Amino acid sequence: MKDGSKKEVFWFVLLVFLSLSLFFFDKKGHLKSIRGLIERPIMTVEKEVYSLNISISSYLNIFSSRKSQQAELLRLQVELQRLAVDQNKLLTCQAENEKIKKLLGAPLPASWKFLLSPVAGVSDLMRLDKGEKAGVKAGMNVVSENILVGKVLKAGDYHCLVELPTTNGTKIPVVIKRPDSDAVQARGLLLGQYGGQLLLDKVLQAEDIQKGDLVVSSGDEDFLGDLLIGQISEVLGKSAEVYQKARVRPFLDYQKLAVVFIVIR
Amino acid sequence: MSKFLILGLFFFSAVLQGAFLPLNLVLLAVIFLAAYRSAKEVLLTAFIAGCFLDLAKGTPVGFSSFWLLVISFLLIVYRRRFDSRHPVFLIFITFLTSGLMNYLAVKNYGWDLAFILALIAFIFRSILKLFSLEAIDGIKLKV
Numbered sequence: 149m150k151d152g153s154k155k156e157v158f159w160f161v162l163l164v165f166l167s168l169s170l171f172f173f174d175k176k177g178h179l180k181s182i183r184g185l186i187e188r189p190i191m192t193v194e195k196e197v198y199s200l201n202i203s204i205s206s207y208l209n210i211f212s213s214r215k216s217q218q219a220e221l222l223r224l225q226v227e228l229q230r231l232a233v234d235q236n237k238l239l240t241c242q243a244e245n246e247k248i249k250k251l252l253g254a255p256l257p258a259s260w261k262f263l264l265s266p267v268a269g270v271s272d273l274m275r276l277d278k279g280e281k282a283g284v285k286a287g288m289n290v291v292s293e294n295i296l297v298g299k300v301l302k303a304g305d306y307h308c309l310v311e312l313p314t315t316n317g318t319k320i321p322v323v324i325k326r327p328d329s330d331a332v333q334a335r336g337l338l339l340g341q342y343g344g345q346l347l348l349d350k351v352l353q354a355e356d357i358q359k360g361d362l363v364v365s366s367g368d369e370d371f372l373g374d375l376l377i378g379q380i381s382e383v384l385g386k387s388a389e390v391y392q393k394a395r396v397r398p399f400l401d402y403q404k405l406a407v408v409f410i411v412i413r
Numbered sequence: 414m415s416k417f418l419i420l421g422l423f424f425f426s427a428v429l430q431g432a433f434l435p436l437n438l439v440l441l442a443v444i445f446l447a448a449y450r451s452a453k454e455v456l457l458t459a460f461i462a463g464c465f466l467d468l469a470k471g472t473p474v475g476f477s478s479f480w481l482l483v484i485s486f487l488l489i490v491y492r493r494r495f496d497s498r499h500p501v502f503l504i505f506i507t508f509l510t511s512g513l514m515n516y517l518a519v520k521n522y523g524w525d526l527a528f529i530l531a532l533i534a535f536i537f538r539s540i541l542k543l544f545s546l547e548a549i550d551g552i553k554l555k556v
Contacts, residue, residue, distance in 0.1 A: 156456070156486070163460045168475060172475075179474065190428065194431050197428055
């Protein structure tokens with residue numbers, strides 16, 4: 149029994165030491181090449197699983213709304229006529245093309261350069277299928293048309309992690325605008341909260357914000373300016389505090405994005 | 414062969430978690446493994462599963478391995494004296510460790526997800542009990 153316990157402790161200590169060593173070396177960046185090689189097949193599988201998840205979610209949505217059923221059926225019929233085989237790959241290509249067309253029409257500065265990237269997975273952070281080998285660096289912004297998706301947190305050789313506005317702990321300096329005006333109504337800080345929630349904070353009580361106001365990036369703290377993020381859904385009750393708060397509904401469902409663009413400046 | 418199946422299960426769970434699933438299935442699998450298999454197998458599997466999870470999620474390799482090793486070792490120590498297969502214990506430990514690992518990953522306990530995972534643990538434990546499928550010291554399944 150004692151020998152058994154000693155063996156258990158030995159294995160535990162050995163594996164903990166190994167884990168901590170791997171953690172240390174990975175943090176320092178010494179494992180980047182090896183990690184990149186091992187991650188490639190994992191990312192391939194992950195991307196397919198994520199695409200399948202989106203397809204299944206879209207399919208299930210058919211049953212949730214009568215109005216969308218006929219439109220969805222018509223769209224699928226048109227697609228089936230055009231596409232012969234490998235529906236998944238063709239859907240991705242079509243989504244990419246539409247995204248590019250929309251991006252060209254979006255009101256973004258002409259000097260910006262974009263790198264198209266498929267989404268490999270979304271949990272608290274978003275994983276993209278592009279990394280340093282493609283020119284991606286930490287701190288770059290990620291957009292979908294003229295809507296902010298997030299900021300690159302970490303870039304490996306072949307993938308990168310993106311911090312979303314809804315990631316717990318994210319703080320984005322924003323300005324508030326009326327939907328029909330370009331004038332800045334207020335300034336604040338958009339906080340990402342657990343569960344995909346967005347909270348607008350640090351808005352002075354003297355400033356007027358209303359339900360329906362647009363929340364736009366201000367251009368501070370490494371975030372590009374004039375990018376839409378969401379819309380105020382509820383102004384939380386005024387109190388004796390210095391700042392007022394509001395709940396914000398994001399424009400994008402980050403869990404359903406298949407393709408995004410990394411801004412390479 | 415069963416070892417490869419188990420590792421395959423962990424790999425697939427890690428990929429699911431990396432792609433879209435917020436539930437920590439890898440943790441759940443490690444907890445059940447710790448209740449039913451030998452210590453060495455549990456520790457090695459926890460280490461490898463943690464590496465899979467880190468590679469799938471993009472976190473530094475070794476991060477999940479370390480915490481899964483700690484959890485599985487504590488379970489191994491616990492099962493020397495007490496019944497680690499008791500459903501109440503499994504539910505409780507799943508709930509607690511899920512909250513802990515969620516906090517370490519996203520700085521939020523995520524008690525709702527921990528609750529769902531604990532529920533899954535209860536259902537799975539009930540299935541094992543219902544069909545009298547219980548491992549004997551990690552050697553083979555007894556029906």
